[in-house]
Amino acid sequence: MHLTSLGPKPSPIPIQIHLKTSQQTAFRKTPTGFNLANPLLLLSHQAASVMGGGQKRGRTQRRHFKQNRDNVWKHNPNKAPPAAHPSGGPTVENPTEENPTWQPFATQNPGFDEYYKEQRIVGQKEWDEFISTLRKPLPAAFRINASAQFSEDIRSQLEKEFAKSLEAEANNENGEKAIRPLPWYPGNLAWQLNFSRMQLRKNQALERFHEFLKQENEIGNITRQEAVSMVPPLFLNVLPEHHILDMCAAPGSKTFQLLEIIHGCTKPGQLPDGLVIANDVDVQRCNLLIHQTKRMSTANLIVTNHEAQHFPGISMGGDGQVEKSQLLFDRVLCDVPCSGDGTLRKAPDIWRKWNAGMGNGLHCLQVAIAMRGLALLKVGGRMVYSTCSMNPVENEAVVAEILRRCEGSVELLDVSNELAGLVRRPGLKTWKVRDRGSWFTTYKDVSVQRRSAIVQSMFPSGQSWKETVNEGAMNHLTEGSVNEEPRESDASAKLGEMEVSVLQLERCMRIVPHDQNSGAFFIAVLQKISPLPANHSINKQTKSKQRDGGRMSAKLEEESEIQKAESVLEINTDSKIIEQNTETISEKKDQEAVPLSDNNDSKIIEEKTETISEKKDQEAVPLSDNNDENGVQIGKTDNRKRKLQMQGKWRGVDPVVFFTDETIINSIITFYGVSANFPLAGHLVTRNDESTNVKRIYYVSRSVREILELNLQVGQRLKITSLGLKIFERQTVKDEAACAYRISSEGLQLIFPYLTKQILYAPFSDFEHLLKYRAVKFVDFVDSTLGQKASALLPGCCVVVLHQVGNNSTDLKADASTIAIVCWKGKSNLSIMVSPSDAKELLERLEIRLGKKDVTASVKVLEESVLLEDDSVVPPHDVEPVNTTENMEEEVTI
Ligand SMILES: C[S@@+](CC[C@H](N)C(=O)[O-])C[C@H]1O[C@@H](n2cnc3c(N)ncnc32)[C@H](O)[C@@H]1O
Incomplete structure (x- = not known):
């Protein structure tokens, strides 16, 4: 990464940026493509993944996921070069000039036009504007992480510096601003650019801003996220204790947003009472999520890997002796897999793939996931159902069905007075279903053969035509419907045979692209006002097991298909596992409908085996100690056959173990002088139950700890792929006086206020030198007392705190403005244990704060010292027994 443009603007290049987005295009390079190492591409993968649902779709999802769908150009080697552009040179708007074999993706699909015209999601007069906006690239958007230490600095830099400098680059014919805060997002924290991501990448004049976005995104100070995708978490009205x-x-991206909200008012050294359980069926996508949320450094997150429609319900006690505890939630975000046609602007290859069957195929899964979400929601809690699709079959039809199934126990909320400034349209009350080229206005017209694919709940009334008429639903056809304009094609359809919903679906919200130059989204906000009817409640199909001599009853939810499949695999392939897991298997036997040893039903077994082999592929990245803390593989070993599989209930996933080794905990407390006010007991966990070999120790919040305890008591129902904040890491130390565990950078912010030993206070000059050169000899410190104090520390990990400007007292109280880094005290020098990107960011932010002119020069020195260190050629100062590169926070490349 190269930052050269912080000074004067680069010399003009022969590119004129027309902000009129109709002229914007994006293009991609295949087959090599852009790879996932670029964090900027993460968002396009979000779009790329939306299709698909259960296990069988796993591979397709992953295949899509690997493709960059940000672009409207594809490569055609056989295509003759187009005529030269009159300007004589390549432009951002005309990538074919750069590479004559590029050609645009077709940004149209007659089936799409026909479908949405018929559904009348926009009025006839608006159609042209709607469809032409959909064909334009999506403006880039991002969010400042409100809980980041430098969020104020970043906002101010955007408002004061970039808003002006970007304006100068824009040749804006429509008077639109080059960059503006999204009016509906609180605190000017979310911004939309009038440039597409392609323009940002390709235009040299925007290079500095692009570098800024990349760097801040990597650090976690900002998150690049499509504007409309930021909406659902806001409607959840989250509080820190939720x-x-x-x-x-x-x-x-939404998990990150939720974590930001719960951490919003947290002071250093404190944790919120709330927590987020982030779940996804796809283990590889879980790893992406873990990588994303790692930037948040939170102890309040659990990542799980379940089919959402079978997310385990856990309840404990309730026998009078033990207080009943259940895993229920104050808020549920149900951002379901969908056809994704709302993301057409950033994923234009959907134009080619789109067909009406995509939405139909997902409807039942969406209903099942939403119903499970409502079952797991506390009475009084809120659930947001959302999709990035415009299709009523995936949207209003799903909401209508869950309202019907909940029989009044759930209310669709009117949130029209929330998020002022967000332009949204009311939900539809009537729509049609398309199947194999035919339109259906009522379920009764669907042939018996197609009734397994086209179900009643896809229709507005969700009932048979006869019932609909009896209920007088037709009276509502024109009452407040959104799509009230007469349908041309309805002339042939008998009005009396059309289905219409009697539910208040106008309370749903549809965001369409041309209202505020965005993508499309659908959102419904639901509140649970009483327990669900018995057949949909959380304890449906539960089995009771007597535990602890019958004192407690653990009600276990029905096994999901995956779990059953795994049992089959265990029994058929690994006798060792059978031996060790006899109890688990016999428990499962009780619960399962699938005969484990009986081959009568070979079909079932075949189906299961298929699922298993898919799952095997998915789990090529086992979540074990050979992966980094995110479950992203950092070693070469295929761990699938590791013994660890036998330790945990979940194949390929290391068990979560409370870390209770008092010798180690006490050595940490003594070495760092950890105050008794910092609760360590019961808050430390590992993924490896051999305590002598524990490499990383994670800290979990009280709320996470309680869920872990509950989960252990009920036999580990939750398949946890990641949790906790890495706080200590084992360190190879030669000196016996040193502690074998160092504090990790991400853990420092939490534990720092409770440390009383191994702390140094540095003036800016020395702090800056540390960041720039990564290691400084004691004799080279500008502040010679600092050098002496450093030399007097015990060898090993220590913390260096920046003196607040003008304050040289060492009696500093940690507050939000305290800046501290983890270092290593060697024989003759101090070296930092901060990743190069974090060091660079910190150096820049500090120098900007202090009004230093030549930030670029400092960054250059830093980059050179990192290069030297990485190459191990000539370290800037004496080499310490600690390999700082090895000890640095691992840079995970996905
Ligand atoms: C629209 S994306 C979610 C985007 C995400 N909420 C965000 O903001 O980054 C849908 C996700 O659902 C996952 N998925 C598909 N079927 C699922 C299922 N049955 N249970 C749980 N997750 C599922 C996909 O792997 C995909 O990651």
């Missing part, structure tokens, strides 16, 4: 379930969470 327990939140994000049912289909990967790649995690």
Whole structure:
């Protein structure tokens, strides 16, 4: 990464940016493509993944996921070069000039036009504007992480600096601003650019801003996210104490937003009472989510890997002796897999793939996921159902069906007075269903053969035509319907045979692209006002097991298909596992409908085996100690056959173990002088139950700890792929006086206020040198007392705190403005244990704060010292026994 443009603007290039987005295009390079190492591409993968649902779709999802769908150009090697552009040179708007074999994706699909015209999601007069906006690239958008230490600095830099400098780059014919805060997002924290992501990448004049976005995104100070995708978490009205379930969470942009909200008012050294459980069925996408949310450094997150429609329900006690505790949530985000046609502007290959069957195929899964979400929601809690699709079969039809099934126990909320400034349209009350080229206005017209694919709940009334008429639903046809304009094609259809919903679906919200130059989205906000009817409640099909001599009863939810399949695999392939897991298997036997040893039903077994082999592929990245803390593989070993599989209930996933080794905990407390006010007991966990070998120790919040305890008591129903904040890491130390565990950078912010030993206070000059050169000899410190104090510390990990400007007292109280880094005290020098990107960011932010002119020069020195260090050629100072590169926070490349 190269930052050269912080000074004067680069010399003009022969590119004129026309902000009129009709002229914007994006293009991609295949087959090599852009790869996932670029975090900016994460968002396009979000779009790329929306299709698909259960296990069988796993591979397709992953295939889509690997493709960059940000672009409207594709490569055609056989295509003759187009005529030269009159300007004589390549432009951002005309990538074919750069590479004559590029040609645009077709941004049209007659089936799409016909479908949405018929559904009348926009009025006839608006159609042209709607469709032409859909064909334009999506303006880039991002969010400042409100809980980041430098969020104020970043907002101010945007408002004061970039808003002006970008304006100068824009040749804006429509008077639109080059960059503006989204009016509906609180606190000027979300911004929309009038440039597409392609323009940002390709235009040299925007290079500095692009670098800024990349760097801040990597650090976690900002998150690049489509504007409309930021809406659902806002409608959840989250409070810091809420327990939140994000049912289909990967790649995690909304999870990150939810975590930001619960951490909003947290002071250093404190944790909020709330937590987020982020779940996704796809283990690889879970890893992406973990990578994304790692930037948040939170102890209040659990990542799980379940089919959302079978998310385990856990309840404990209730026998009078033990207080009943249940895993229920104050808030549920149900951002379900969908056809994704609302993301056409950033994923234009959907134009080619789109067909009406995509939405139909997902409807039942969407209903099942939403119903499970409502079952897991506390009475009084809110659930947001959302999709990035415009299709009523995936939207209003799903909401209508869950309202019907809940029989009045759930209310669709009118949130029209929330998020002022967000332009949204009311939900539809009537729509049609398309199947194999035919339109159906009522379920009764669907042939018997097609009734397995086209179900009643896809229709507005969700009932047979006869029932609809009896209920007088037709009276509502023109009452407040959104799509009230007469249908041309309705002339042939008998009005009396059309279905219409009697539910208040106008309370749903549809965001369409041309209202505020965005993508499309659908959102419904639901509140649970009483327990669900018995057949939909959380304890449906539960089995009771007597535990602890019958004192407690653990009600276990029905096994999901995956779990059953795994049992089959265990029994058929690994006798060792059978031996070790006899209890688990016999428990499962009780619960399962699938005969485990009986081959009578070979079909079932075949189906299961298919699921298993898919799952095997997915789990090529086992979540074990050989992966980094995110479950992203960092070693070469295929761990699938590791013994660890036998330790946990979930194949390929290391068990979560409370870390209770008192010798190690006490050594940490003594070495760092950890105050008794910082609760360690019961808050430390590992993924490896051999305590002598524990490499990383994670800290979990009280709320997470309680869920872990509950989960352990009921036999580990939750398949946890990641949790906790990495706080300590094992360190190879030669000196016996040193502690074998160092504090990790992400853990420092939490534990720092409770440390009383191994702390140094540095003036800016020395702090700056540390960041720039990564290691400084004691004799080289500008502040010689600092050098002496550093030399007097015990060898090993220590913390260096920046003196607040003008304050040289060492009696500093940690507050939100305290800046501290983890270092290593060697024989003759101090070296930092901060990743190069974090060091760079910190250096820049500090120098900007202090009004230093030549930030670029400092960054250059830093980059050179990192290069030297990485190459291990000539370290800037004496080499310490600690390999700082190895000890640095691992840079995970996805
Ligand atoms: C629309 S995306 C979610 C986007 C995510 N909420 C965000 O903001 O980053 C849908 C996700 O659902 C997941 N998914 C598909 N079927 C699922 C199921 N049955 N249970 C849980 N997750 C599922 C997909 O893997 C995908 O990651």
